[in-house]
Amino acid sequence: xxxxxxxxxxxxxxLLVVALWYAGASQSNGAAYLLCFLVTSVALVSGLHxxxxxxxxxxSAETPRPxxxxxxxxxxxxLMNGARxxxxxxxxxxxxxxPAVVGEIGPGKAARAELxxxxxxxxxxxxxxxxxxxxxxxxxFRARRRIGVARDFIVYPRPEGRPxxxxxxxxxxxxxxxRAQVEGDDFAGTRAxxxxxxxxxxxxxxxxxxxxxxxxQFAADAGETVWVEWxxxxxxxxxRLSQLAxxxxxxxxxxxxxxxxxxxxEFAPARGDxxxxxxxxxxxxxxx
Amino acid sequence: MSRIYSQTxxxxxxxxxxxxxxxxxxxxxxxxxxxxxxxxxxxxxxSLRMQTQGQRLRSLLWKLLGFALGGAAVMATYGxxxxxxxxxxxxxxxxxxxVLEAHTPRDFHVLVLLGFFLCLTALxxxxxxxxxxxVGLVSAMLTATLVRxxxxxxxxxxxxxxxxTTGMIMLQALPLVVxxxxxxxxxxxxxRMPLAPAxxxxxxxxxxxxxxxxxxxxxxxxxAFRANFxxxxxxxxxxxxxxAGVMWMGDGLSWSPGPxxxxxxxxxxxxxxxxxxxxxxQPHGGRWVFALDWPAxxxxxxxxxxxxxxRSRSPVYAQRRYTVYSRPxxxxxxxxxxxxxxxLQLRSQPSERVAALVASWRAAGADDPAVVNAAxxxxxxxxxxxxxxxxxxxxxxLESFLFxxxxxxxxxxxxxxxxLMRVARxxxxxxxxxxGGELNDARFGPYVIVRQADAHAWCEVWLQDRGWERVxxxxxxxxxxxxxxxxxxxxxxxxxxxxxTGAEGSAGATGLRExxxxxxxxxxxVSYQWDLRVLNFDxxxxxxxxxxxxxxKVGQSALLAWTVIASVALLALLGLLLRRLAxxxxxxxxxxxxxxxxxxxxxxxxRGEAExxxxxxxxxxAALPEQAPAIRAEGERYVAERYxx
Numbered sequence: 001x002x003x004x005x006x007x008x009x010x011x012x013x014x015l016l017v018v019a020l021w022y023a024g025a026s027q028s029n030g031a032a033y034l035l036c037f038l039v040t041s042v043a044l045v046s047g048l049h050x051x052x053x054x055x056x057x058x059x060s061a062e063t064p065r066p067x068x069x070x071x072x073x074x075x076x077x078x079l080m081n082g083a084r085x086x087x088x089x090x091x092x093x094x095x096x097x098x099p100a101v102v103g104e105i106g107p108g109k110a111a112r113a114e115l116x117x118x119x120x121x122x123x124x125x126x127x128x129x130x131x132x133x134x135x136x137x138x139x140x141f142r143a144r145r146r147i148g149v150a151r152d153f154i155v156y157p158r159p160e161g162r163p164x165x166x167x168x169x170x171x172x173x174x175x176x177x178x179r180a181q182v183e184g185d186d187f188a189g190t191r192a193x194x195x196x197x198x199x200x201x202x203x204x205x206x207x208x209x210x211x212x213x214x215x216x217q218f219a220a221d222a223g224e225t226v227w228v229e230w231x232x233x234x235x236x237x238x239x240r241l242s243q244l245a246x247x248x249x250x251x252x253x254x255x256x257x258x259x260x261x262x263x264x265x266e267f268a269p270a271r272g273d274x275x276x277x278x279x280x281x282x283x284x285x286x287x288x
Numbered sequence: 289m290s291r292i293y294s295q296t297x298x299x300x301x302x303x304x305x306x307x308x309x310x311x312x313x314x315x316x317x318x319x320x321x322x323x324x325x326x327x328x329x330x331x332x333x334x335s336l337r338m339q340t341q342g343q344r345l346r347s348l349l350w351k352l353l354g355f356a357l358g359g360a361a362v363m364a365t366y367g368x369x370x371x372x373x374x375x376x377x378x379x380x381x382x383x384x385x386x387v388l389e390a391h392t393p394r395d396f397h398v399l400v401l402l403g404f405f406l407c408l409t410a411l412x413x414x415x416x417x418x419x420x421x422x423v424g425l426v427s428a429m430l431t432a433t434l435v436r437x438x439x440x441x442x443x444x445x446x447x448x449x450x451x452x453t454t455g456m457i458m459l460q461a462l463p464l465v466v467x468x469x470x471x472x473x474x475x476x477x478x479x480r481m482p483l484a485p486a487x488x489x490x491x492x493x494x495x496x497x498x499x500x501x502x503x504x505x506x507x508x509x510x511x512a513f514r515a516n517f518x519x520x521x522x523x524x525x526x527x528x529x530x531x532a533g534v535m536w537m538g539d540g541l542s543w544s545p546g547p548x549x550x551x552x553x554x555x556x557x558x559x560x561x562x563x564x565x566x567x568x569x570q571p572h573g574g575r576w577v578f579a580l581d582w583p584a585x586x587x588x589x590x591x592x593x594x595x596x597x598x599r600s601r602s603p604v605y606a607q608r609r610y611t612v613y614s615r616p617x618x619x620x621x622x623x624x625x626x627x628x629x630x631x632l633q634l635r636s637q638p639s640e641r642v643a644a645l646v647a648s649w650r651a652a653g654a655d656d657p658a659v660v661n662a663a664x665x666x667x668x669x670x671x672x673x674x675x676x677x678x679x680x681x682x683x684x685x686l687e688s689f690l691f692x693x694x695x696x697x698x699x700x701x702x703x704x705x706x707x708l709m710r711v712a713r714x715x716x717x718x719x720x721x722x723x724g725g726e727l728n729d730a731r732f733g734p735y736v737i738v739r740q741a742d743a744h745a746w747c748e749v750w751l752q753d754r755g756w757e758r759v760x761x762x763x764x765x766x767x768x769x770x771x772x773x774x775x776x777x778x779x780x781x782x783x784x785x786x787x788x789t790g791a792e793g794s795a796g797a798t799g800l801r802e803x804x805x806x807x808x809x810x811x812x813x814v815s816y817q818w819d820l821r822v823l824n825f826d827x828x829x830x831x832x833x834x835x836x837x838x839x840x841k842v843g844q845s846a847l848l849a850w851t852v853i854a855s856v857a858l859l860a861l862l863g864l865l866l867r868r869l870a871x872x873x874x875x876x877x878x879x880x881x882x883x884x885x886x887x888x889x890x891x892x893x894x895r896g897e898a899e900x901x902x903x904x905x906x907x908x909x910a911a912l913p914e915q916a917p918a919i920r921a922e923g924e925r926y927v928a929e930r931y932x933x
Contacts, residue, residue: 008394009394009397012397012398012401013401015401016401016404016405019405019408020404020408023408023411023412025474025475027412027605027606028474028606028608028826029411029412029415029606030415030607030822030823030824030825030826031411031415031419031420031423031823032408032411032412033469033472033474034420034465034469034822035404035407035408035411035423035427037464037465037468037469037472038424038427038461038465039404039427040464040468041461041462041464041465041468042427042431042457042458042461044461044464044855044859045457045460045461045464045859045862046457048460048859048862048863048866049453049457049866051863051866052863052866052867052869055867084869085869088438088439088440089438089439089440101440103439103440103441104439104441135438136435136438136439137434137435137438137439137453137457138431138434138435138438138457139393139397139434139437139438
């Protein structure tokens, strides 16, 4: 339901209209009366146009990319103009976000915008509704519509803390290895592809031959697993989670397979986006 | 596609605002002192430059200094800060400062509203059709500026889309304007602070009659008033004597209205033919209310004074429309004692020559009419000349005029004649007003245009059994002035010896001038209709309008209520109209499919959320075997239309 309300500019307009009326009445000035009527009519009609500016506009929000607590994040939104005329100066905002303004959407066209906000604390959150508003064309009225969105998103704990112990030696070795990975392929056999893993090293030739999907393993893959464990971290629950998150991020970056062990959850060592997000998600949703 | 809207004003919107403000400022150049509008224009241009470089006037000290300087300049120019013109000049000073320091979106709105206020100030001084159209144009420009501002986008956009939106808004606002115009109650009086221009430099009827006062008024071709005759045909110009004021106190060639008559004077009802005039009078700052000789009764907002002149209750600062009834055939017969005394008094003793002259007339024909005739004969015989520039008269003005120089304009003749009558003990008075007028027969019906050039002075004498009768000495000295009107008289050459007719004046006009004149008259008739029907749609006109529709006695508050109701209704109608325009194009195929699915649902087969059309039809056919062919056909038709080529 579109709500139409006057803006603060209406105060100045009211003053002007009263002055015009006063001039017309005290001077019996017919032209001043006419100008008063014109200004009033134009302002009132513009209210209708402002209200009509929101008609036919549909908003759909997408799930935001996973984010870390306290990080600047964005909610991607798509606006569709289903009307036969263009829509202008549409402002979107979500309760915790800064407004995003879309200047113009042609008839039948769509536009994308991002509602920027700071990620709240870790865990699962919901975007319930997004407000669409516009003061186009004259700015004397503002039309507002609340659009239910119901999108859930995950906020991972903010990675903080000290580097993983034993990282000194293995980090240098890891850097050597990652460099080696880039330079040369030290092929070391294949293993079965697990659903959700990175598809970068799939053996396509084998797949073309009719074999199931296989991952080519490289020298670095064998060995050097890192275990990220609850007990290794210290401090409060949140601090520990942040620490664990930092180690997971590190491990993913170095390329070593890593496993996560939490009270109540354990993940076998692996690498790749799917494993990473699985671990971070567990950390985000962890309830002691 | 989408463009992101910045929080600062788009550069193009600033340029449009500057242009609109300059246009709004322009009409003030003629009415205020030169420097306030020019200063404002300069401030607009300078601030545009500054804005595009991201600067503005920040320091409070400079603002206060600017205001103090401006105030001092206004004081120096006008001598005061009270009054309309000084107030407007001060307002322009404030607006210049505001323009220089504006930087937020709210400031932008404020400047647009100030632009509208500038348009209003232009309307204080002139409300003709032309300036109203101009103000309409400037209003459109200001609206377009706001539209452009809200469209956002720093890049330069084509001018047409914003103009189109503005045009649509204004077009849709017009019916609402008409509703307001017809229904909104017009109030009068009771305003303690009327805004009115000082109207300096306005030509018009002089307060007192002296050599040269009428002549200086005649030099201007400005409009004095327009009159149309709704019931009767327009009388010939030579018989149109428009009464403005009466001079009771005289001293040779200088006359003045006098202190006014004591007590009440007998209000005599006149008889004879009644002529109704509808007059639209231009503002002149005085209390004159013009009417054809002789006004039968008082008109709205004016009283009927001794001497049968109408006098407005308040100074006329705005155009005024009124209806007056006149009886040109009748005469005022009664002469009360105070009036007789007033009409006979002489400020100074007449000189010997004058007394002797008058005595000679008395001796020749003993009764008053004979004396009047003798005086007229004197002016006709003795080689008097009628000219706009008779030169100045010094101390013995009357003697010098009558016996030596014998050259003058209507004021000289009227004053001299009235003095002579008083010396002869005949009650006499000088009347000033207008004589004649230009008949405009164009489009909207005949009416008379009376200009300042038609200003005139004549006499009235009271004769036994004949009452107050008009005697115009100009008819004997320059008959061409009366029979052909001031325009042709003046264009043919002001100087004329007694007896010439001056008919050659209008015949000399070339073809081009004729065409120009036609165009001018056509425009004037449109302008007159504007003045008459739109500008002066006052309380009386509103009442008459509703009475003609059959609504007697509509009160002010009732009108206000109706205004609100009608405007709300009109807005609702407009809203519905806009809704229709905004509706998304209908997807008939989808609508038909959904109807089909609903029908099947009523028969118990409900389509699943993500079930495809063919699957659904197959399932429905299985559930309702009798309708299977029809269901399948419908499904295939939908698929073909939706996904087909």
